[in-house]
Amino acid sequence: MKISAQEEYGLRILIRIASSEKPDGLTIPEISKAEGLSQHNVAKLCRILRISGFINSSRGQAGGYFLSRPADKIIISEVLNDLGGQLFGDDFCASHSGIEDSCTNTVDCSARYVWQLIQDAIDRALANLTLGDLINRGEEVLYHIQTPPAFDRKS
Numbered sequence: 001m002k003i004s005a006q007e008e009y010g011l012r013i014l015i016r017i018a019s020s021e022k023p024d025g026l027t028i029p030e031i032s033k034a035e036g037l038s039q040h041n042v043a044k045l046c047r048i049l050r051i052s053g054f055i056n057s058s059r060g061q062a063g064g065y066f067l068s069r070p071a072d073k074i075i076i077s078e079v080l081n082d083l084g085g086q087l088f089g090d091d092f093c094a095s096h097s098g099i100e101d102s103c104t105n106t107v108d109c110s111a112r113y114v115w116q117l118i119q120d121a122i123d124r125a126l127a128n129l130t131l132g133d134l135i136n137r138g139e140e141v142l143y144h145i146q147t148p149p150a151f152d153r154k155s
Contacts, residue, residue, distance in 0.1 A: 003084075004083075004084045006045065006048075006083050007080055007083045007084040009035070009037055009041065009045055010045045010048065010049060010079070010083040011076070011079060011080065011083070012035055013031055013035060013037075013042060013045050013046065013049065014049060014054060014055070014074070014131060015131065015134055015135060016031055016034055016035060017031070017055055017065050017066060017067060018067055018071045018074075018131050018132075018134075018135045019135050020066075022064065023066075024058060024063060024064050024066070025055075025056075025057070025063070025064030025065045025066030026064045026066075027063070027064045027065075028042050028043050028046065028065075030064070031046070031065070045083075046065050048082065049065075049079075049082075049083075050065070050068075052078075052079075052082040053068055054067070054068060054074055054082075055067055055068055056068045067131075070132065071131040071132035071135055071136075072130045072131070072132030072133075073130070073132075074130055074131040074132070075126075075127075075128075075129070075130055076126050076129045076130065076131065076133075077122075077126035077127060077129070079131070080126070
């Protein structure tokens with residue numbers, strides 16, 4: 001399983017904006033320099049974050065990007081879903097049917113069970129994690145995420 005560059009960079013940009021002490025927000029060149037990303041990539045990701053409602057922008061000489069709501073009201077799972085989507089979503093089986101119109105394992109699919117189990121664990125771990133948690137606690141937050149329950153073969 002891999003985290004996409006869009007998810008990683010988008011989350012880093014959001015953390016950078018949330019951590020900024022500039023009242024008018026950060027500009028694309030400032031974010032680009034601070035994160036070591038191209039201005040084009042920062043602009044693209046800021047657009048996604050703005051359309052998704054996580055940040056706002058102001059124009060002009062002193063303009064920039066700033067949070068659209070308090071950091072403790074921005075749920076990380078929502079950010080990651082908007083940046084890249086879920087690992088296992090409702091359309092997963094339809095988009096992985098091979099050369100057939102529908103998956104040959106629609107009735108009894110052990111692979112689908114694994115992906116759903118992983119998605120459920122991710123959802124539980126990120127359900128209450130906010131941007132505020134990340135900017136206020138940094139790495140400490142990793143110790144507060146509950147680990148998923150042990151695998152239950154009876155389910």
